[in-house]
Amino acid sequence: MPPRVAPPENTDSVFFVHPSEGPNSVTVTPSLNGSNYLAWNRSMRRALGAKNKLAFVDGSMPIPDFDDLNRQAWERCNHLIHSWIINSVSDPIAQTLVFHENCIDVWLDLQERFPKVDRIRIANLRTSINNLKQGSKSVLDYFTEMKMLWEELNSHRPVPSCTCAHQCRCAAMRDARNFRLEDQVIQFLTGLNNEFAVAKTQILLMDPLPSINKVYSLIVQEDSNNQSLISVDDDSNVLVNASDVRKPQYRGKGSANGKNSNRVCTYCGRNGHTVEFCYAKHGHPNVNKGNASTKAYNDNATAPRFANSVTEVGNSSSSTGLSQEKYDQLISLLQQANLVPSAPSSNPASTSNSVSVSSVVHDGHSPHDASSAGQYLPEDDWFG
Numbered sequence: 001m002p003p004r005v006a007p008p009e010n011t012d013s014v015f016f017v018h019p020s021e022g023p024n025s026v027t028v029t030p031s032l033n034g035s036n037y038l039a040w041n042r043s044m045r046r047a048l049g050a051k052n053k054l055a056f057v058d059g060s061m062p063i064p065d066f067d068d069l070n071r072q073a074w075e076r077c078n079h080l081i082h083s084w085i086i087n088s089v090s091d092p093i094a095q096t097l098v099f100h101e102n103c104i105d106v107w108l109d110l111q112e113r114f115p116k117v118d119r120i121r122i123a124n125l126r127t128s129i130n131n132l133k134q135g136s137k138s139v140l141d142y143f144t145e146m147k148m149l150w151e152e153l154n155s156h157r158p159v160p161s162c163t164c165a166h167q168c169r170c171a172a173m174r175d176a177r178n179f180r181l182e183d184q185v186i187q188f189l190t191g192l193n194n195e196f197a198v199a200k201t202q203i204l205l206m207d208p209l210p211s212i213n214k215v216y217s218l219i220v221q222e223d224s225n226n227q228s229l230i231s232v233d234d235d236s237n238v239l240v241n242a243s244d245v246r247k248p249q250y251r252g253k254g255s256a257n258g259k260n261s262n263r264v265c266t267y268c269g270r271n272g273h274t275v276e277f278c279y280a281k282h283g284h285p286n287v288n289k290g291n292a293s294t295k296a297y298n299d300n301a302t303a304p305r306f307a308n309s310v311t312e313v314g315n316s317s318s319s320t321g322l323s324q325e326k327y328d329q330l331i332s333l334l335q336q337a338n339l340v341p342s343a344p345s346s347n348p349a350s351t352s353n354s355v356s357v358s359s360v361v362h363d364g365h366s367p368h369d370a371s372s373a374g375q376y377l378p379e380d381d382w383f384g
Contacts, residue, residue, distance in 0.1 A: 014055050015073035023083035026051065032089040035121075037114035038155045044088060048081065056081050057107040078103050085110075118156065125153045133191045139223050142191065143216050150184050184212045196222055 010016060026047050032040040048054040055061040056077060064071045081103040086094050089110075100106045129149050134142040159177045162168050189200045199222040203215055210218070265273050268280045275281065 012052075014052055014061065015070060015077060016052070017076060017080065021051075021080060023080065024087060025080075026084035026088070028088035032093060032110070034090075034093070034114065037110070038116070039152065040088070041111075042155065044085070047084070053077060053081055057104050059104065063102065063104075082106060122153065122156050125149055125156070129153070129187060132187075134193050139192075139216075139219055143188065143219075146184075146188055146191070147212075154180075181212065182209055185209055185215050188212060188215060192219065195226055 028040060028043045028047055030036060030040070045054060048057065064074050068074075082100070085103065085106050086097060089097070093110075097106050097109065100109065129146070132142075132146055132149070137145075159180055160173070162173055186204070189196075189203060192200060196219060199219060203210065203218060262271075263274050264271055265275050265278050267275045267278045
């Protein structure tokens with residue numbers, strides 16, 4: 001029986017195991033579930049490489065013979081790696097691996113079971129990438145989803161590299177990698193919303209085209225700028241709305257507050273006004289002799305809201321304070337203004353009690369035209 005030797009203390013040796021290492025020291029997430037073998041394989045190789053144990057599964061180190069002095073150290077490392085792999089796969093898959101003795105057998109079993117090239121998955125990835133749009137997602141969520149799809153596609157279809165003994169010096173392989181990166185940038189910009197149209201055009205016109213990460217940084221800055229502009233517009237709208245609320249509301253002439261309102265006159269029974277503004281009771285401030293209906297109301301009308309609603313023109317110079325010549329000129333001017341109808345006779349005595357002139361109301365407003373359509377003049381002619 002060969003002598004037993006302690007594990008080597010050289011930390012660079014593949015047989016070195018730190019005292020803190022155990023079966024649960026390495027776990028890869030997400031666990032292997034069958035559809036993520038390529039991603040899991042890359043993660044597991046990375047974890048084993050960090051522990052300097054990748055040679056146990058890639059076939060680069062043969063299994064020592066039983067009489068080899070390193071057999072004991074190899075057994076220890078083999079059991080650790082086997083446990084690390086079991087803990088990094090799903091339970092159904094783990095149950096099919098527990099009876100393997102060597103970790104390299106476990107590794108080869110998984111490699112053979114799950115195909116390395118899945119053309120159906122490649123087709124689905126390309127379709128997902130082409131159909132991916134930002135929509136309601138944020139720029140970060142959209143970029144992350146796009147990046148994950150591209151990384152998985154690259155794992156299925158990596159960019160080839162020259163493996164010849166004498167490496168070629170042409171730029172063919174470099175151009176192939178650059179084309180792949182440009183495709184990612186173009187696809188990312190194509191799926192962005194229209195609010196980034198200007199930024200997309202500017203980036204596509206750059207020569208050379210920036211990397212995908214640099215493009216993402218530029219789009220994030222543009223998005224922050226757009227959000228700040230939207231915030232300023234919202235604040236401006238709030239200020240405008242607040243000023244509109246404080247602005248007094250005036251009812252213009254002929255507004256809908258007339259006949260369509262809920263006010264009912266207790267004197268005439270009509271809608272649209274109250275008894276204080278009833279023409280039938282108080283008369284209309286504008287008196288037109290040619291309008292018989294208005295005259296009928298004004299025969300019994302009193303206008304308490306007007307200081308000088310009617311001025312009677314008499315035939316006596318002492319009552320008017322005007323000479324005959326001045327009186328004739330006044331009548332002529334009033335007739336031209338359609339305030340007084342033409343009289344058949346110019347004798348002031350015959351018109352002393354038949355002609356009346358509506359004067360300016362006490363609050364300074366001019367009288368309205370009495371020839372408005374309808375039996376009653378608009379209620380808005382009342383001031384108060």
